[in-house]
Amino acid sequence: MLSLLLSASGEITAAGIAADTGVSVRTVHREMEDLEVILQDFGLTLIRKSGKGIQLSGPDAALEELRLYLLEEKPADYSGEDRKVYALCLLLEASEPVKLFFLAHTLKVTVATISYDLDELEPWVRKFSLQLVRRRGYGVEITGTEFDKRRAIARLAAEHLDQSDLVGHLQQPKGNPVFRMLLTAVGKNKLLDIENLLWDMEWKWTAELPEIVYMELLLGLSVTVRRIDLGKGIDGAEEAGYSRLSDHRNIAGAEHFVRRLSDTLGLEFPRTEILYVAGLFDRVQESFSSAGFAYGDIALMEIVYRLTENVGKRTGLSFQSDRALREGLLEHIDPALRRIREGTRIRNPLLGPIRKDYDYLFQVVRAAVEEMELDLEIPDEEVGFLVMHFGASVERLSQLRRSVRAILVCASGLSSSRLLATRLTKEMPQIEILRNISWYEAARLPEEDYDLIISTIDLPLEKERYIKISPLLTSEEIDKLLNYIQTITLGERRPAASPGETEPVLRDEAAMDRMKSYQGVLEEIIRLLERFRLYPLDNSGQDLAGTLSAMLETLNGTGVIGDADILLDRLLERERMASQLIPDTKLALFHTRSSHIRLSSLTLYRLHEPVVLNGEAEVAVILLMLAPRKLSKESLEVLSEISALLLNAEMVQLLEERSEPEIRRYLSSELLRFFENKR
Template sequence: MRKITARQRQIIWLLLGVSGEITAAEIAEATGVSVRTVHREMEDIESALKNFGLNLIKKSGKGIQLSGPEAGLAELRLFLREEKPAEYSGEDRKVYELCALLEAEEPVKLFTLAHSLKVTVASVSYDLDELEQWVRKFGLELVRRRGYGVEITGSEIDKRRAIGRLAAEHLDLSDLVGHGTQTESNPVFRVLLSTVGKSNLMEVENTLWDMEWKWTAELPEIVYMEMLLGLAVTTRRIEIGRSIDSGEEAGYSRMSDHRNIAGAESFVQQLGAALGMEIPRVEVLYIAGLFDRVQDSFSSAGFAYGDIELMEIVYKLTESVVKRTGLPFQSDRSLREGLLEHIDPALKRIREGTRIRNPLLGPIRRDYEYLFNIVRASVEDMQLELEIPDEEIGFLVMHFGASVERLNQLRRNVRAILVCASGLSSSRLLATRLTKEMPQIEILGNISWYEAARLPDVDYDLIISTIDLPIDKERYIKISPLLTGEEIEKLLNYIQNTTLRERETGPLGEQDRTMRDEASLERLKSYKGILDEMVSLLERFRFHPIDNKGMDLSATLVEMLALLNGSGVIGDADIVLERLLERERMTSQVIPDTGLALFHTRSSHIHLSSLTLYRLRQPVILEGDTEVRVILLMLAPRRLSKESLEVLSEISALLLNSELVQLLEERTEPEIRGYLSSELLHFFQTKI
């Protein structure tokens, strides 16, 4: 049998990975080639499949499906895992070259790379020309000299950042935590998985879980996964002797309050014992810094608290889609929260030049073509000065598609938990598809893969996942977020033959009833937390006029903070002042088309959440020479419950309401408090 190429291998894995048909266009989208190229490859693929007693079924208007006995399919999978491809794609070569250079102790000869990849030295040289710009993004340099070889130079911390980005651009979540993935069958990506420390990842995750830190459980999945990957990369670098040089600052800020050093020491001690490695002190500081940055980065975990620029983007996008469709998207609070959570990290990735991967783009464009075109046009209308790729538009479409299909809750008898690799957009789309197609299923929520591995059985009836999970296959069912007709039937059979049959084995035991009762109690506590936060904020709300004549912004803020003395809100006012000024330098605080600004920050030096309004005698000049005469100051402790974040996020969103802006600019303290009370009461009533 002749060798198959890397591209043919990739196409065959796609065919093996779907239960029904897949179109040539979807294959082309997934492999990054043209439809014509896919059709051209099919002849050789069909010939190769005959050796396993398999064939391709081509259905006009539906797509292509791999068919044959299970024994032949198993033999094909084994062959693909063991057989080396006849050639590597250009993208594969670059991944291999970067991994080799980032792990090398000394310069690597071009001939060595060319020999490993079975290409010419000229091909490798051309690849390196293209990689130079990518390497520079991380403060690294690609050094090439005749007779010397090639190497990547720079700090160890920057090299770790580069490895993390390489993983983000080429690996999916399921590649890192699933079983027997397609990626593991590709020799180049096996190298990448080794470079990012996949062999240590689950041990790192188990150790992290054993620490029982509350803040890690509150992290959004994407933030948690980035942290986990950073820790896995660290262990891999130590394994191969690439620890941080003692002269480097280990990425640990000298301005830090040192809150995570003790925790990092405990974590490193336990992890070192589990992996059987000695972890240097400088790495403890690096890991403590990593924990610091993660905790600071998720200040809007689940909710965009105080980010007016982001709020405005979501508002304008939603209004534009409303105008084009006539559908009342603006009344869908779940849509707004989902977009706020998704768009912030998405814009960050686009600005950083990170490659956006959306494996569902083909099916989304096919099944939601009308909505895709509307969302694309709406994004272009916003003139964001960023090139938004189709992959990102696809994620936005999933949010709006979920809103379109969202129906009133019906009585259900099966409780399900969702696990989705593509994040909140895919989980909400799947949830609404399930609500529409299978109303007997109650969606309890979406959780991360690591929570799924530890969730007590009594908390749910079944787990529905879009990825392979690192748990027994009997504990969950895997389907796609688009929920095809065939998958509906598969899910129904699973519920009837597995879930409901297990339930019929007997009544709940005393322990099970206790756990369910405790879950109800937690829900009541959540409601109480929301109410307590709203009442506390409204009771502490104050309005102050300020005579700031002759004062600059900094002096005006000092005067504002001084009026909070004795309230128990602030500890160190100087640090809070610096945080407020730093945030103002980073992004605009001005509410669009108003003379009002929202200044906000979170800090360990703030003890209570606070909302205070100030009207200035003399305007202060902010970004874009905007004159601001009214400032709303929103302060909160660094550690906040999810419920508190929800309330602060809701208040931030209300600032896009012209009625509230007018009240803040002109009306009295009781009138403003009354309006906020009414709106927050409505918000709470939608939660229960």
């Protein structure tokens, strides 16, 4: 209709438009209302003359602008989700309001559809303290600070892109333009340059970050570079926003990093951007240091305990005895619940295959989750991840003799890597899974450290250096993997046997690492048990803060703690965040990690007077678990095992009633069993 009106030299009747477009005259009159809304965005109007017809009116420049929009090539059809992502990318990058008609025309939908899409996007935009502004004749735009716009872009990418999309060695695909637009918005073309420089800094803390946190940092840095490239920098007026990210512990490191980044990319970074990068560094470090102690979170422990118990009751399998399952769920569920509470979209690209191949287990886990009556709605995508953990537990078999050393890289986290590892153990016992690593570790791992990299995502590596399969390991993929091992791994990488030898001379360096890990676990167990003490504590007339302060005083002179006041604040803050009470007991676990703690410590206090938590629950016994901020994987495993024991009624009774030697003997027996099962 617009094209007809533009090409007409004068008025054109509704009947003429109807004949040319193949619709009724009534439809033409009805559509005219929508057209008038569109034309307002261009500063144009419709003139209707009775008995003559309809004509466009307005400046020649506006008419030409409309003509150019109509002539613009239209992309393929978009899904509803695609339209929203496209609109967000466009609006977050735009420097001025965008006309509704432009969005509607580009996405091949009506203005009414775009308006509906924007209605649905408003709550998402508000989560980042941004505002979606819409005014007739003005257009639509997203307003707010640059700080918040960067957060929104990084979150949008995390919700809609896989790691493989961001770091894969493949060229940027030419398919879905929305996909390309999102990759452009996060600076995909410079992301690996930024990542290589970040790794070259050789900071210990970056190497210790969990993969999901590392990707969060990398996305934040890449978005920052993209925004500066667009001329959209942080200005001085936004400096108040830094407190939301940073206490600026990393300014010196950020200055060094930004200097090298500036030289590499040819960009200027003002002081405000250096502070912003320092804030990104601070945030991920703090996130890592607190998340690493999820093992001491009793509420989380209880969720895992109830979930494994519920699934076990329905299947008749002893999931609660599977430590690997428990550890995997503990690491997965804490960030998963946080994402659900924040309203982050959960993506699980394997949901379809999971529901097909593990339908019974999916229904069981879904029912078990619903029985728990959590205060959150758990989506099917998240249930799918849980199913992968339980599927790995079902298929977990005893270790058999291996001949090929393999490294696993999985983008979907522990759930997919554990499932794939157990599927490989069952289907291909000749493969020894050395460990699961991140994509950025795989890209830098010396080739002599492994025989084979098995990945579920595209890697920034040459194709012959790894094989890509799905975590479900189909029969076709088993054949593909066998062929790869025979033709490439064994044919090119394994050393030939010397004369007279029955097997190649191959020193498994990982064996020494495993022995060191066992040694670390055993030493941590012994140190904790030797330092364990039981104190009767006279806390008469003291509140919780006074009681905790008195507990910390007992550790003065032991070499365990430094600044007790800072530790007291951290312990009280943890209680404000979530109750430390063990459910259905008078026992509480108070725990924290801090740079002011020098040695891991476990102490038990029986109070003269109960203290009140959460305004109502009384606690008579407190177990205090302290650990340094920097803690080895082995130490975390031991603390995890002790925390898990608190869900055991026998353990609780011992802590509440029995003597120090009896408690130490029980802990010794349980932790020895834990150690023996690791080997």
